[in-house]
Amino acid sequence: MKVVIASDHAGYELKEKIIAHFNNDFEWVNNGPFSSESVDYPDFAHPLANSIANGEYEFGILICGTGNGIGMTANKHANVRAALCWIPEIASLSRQHNNANILVMPARFISDNVAFEVVKAFFSTDFEGGRHQRRVEKINIQ
Numbered sequence: 148m149k150v151v152i153a154s155d156h157a158g159y160e161l162k163e164k165i166i167a168h169f170n171n172d173f174e175w176v177n178n179g180p181f182s183s184e185s186v187d188y189p190d191f192a193h194p195l196a197n198s199i200a201n202g203e204y205e206f207g208i209l210i211c212g213t214g215n216g217i218g219m220t221a222n223k224h225a226n227v228r229a230a231l232c233w234i235p236e237i238a239s240l241s242r243q244h245n246n247a248n249i250l251v252m253p254a255r256f257i258s259d260n261v262a263f264e265v266v267k268a269f270f271s272t273d274f275e276g277g278r279h280q281r282r283v284e285k286i287n288i289q
């Protein structure tokens with residue numbers, strides 16, 4: 148599966164560790180940044196969210212310090228459902244109930260090992276549909 152991933156400077160190290168850890172599990176599209184030099188998270192969130200919204204990729208991962216800035220930016224795009232996840236249970240529920248298509252993680256508040264478990268949970272869980280489908284369809288405002 149192709150997965151597009153991006154971060155800001157705060158998420159750079161965790162992004163690289165995730166790509167290395169899951170090297171054989173996903174075909175990664177690394178949208179940067181490519182160093183821990185300070186950057187602005189919207190400059191990385193918008194292009195990735197756009198590539199999910201236009202169907203170029205089905206799933207993405209975004210990482211910043213808290214996960215909030217990069218997730219808030221992604222969720223401005225119609226049909227993007229970016230879920231801030233810091234434990235595997237929330238990652239699974241974001242797929243089961245919200246059909247999340249972007250996994251967002253808070254690099255400064257999650258250990259590497261928990262982040263790896265969060266990635267595993269997110270990508271091994273399917274959307275349940277049913278009553279959740281109706282709710283997800285009500286998210287977009289246009």
Ligand code: RB5
Pocket residue numbers: 155157158188211212213214215216217
């Ligand atoms: C960068 O210092 C930090 O503000 C950013 O990574 C993120 O936490 C913003 O929401």
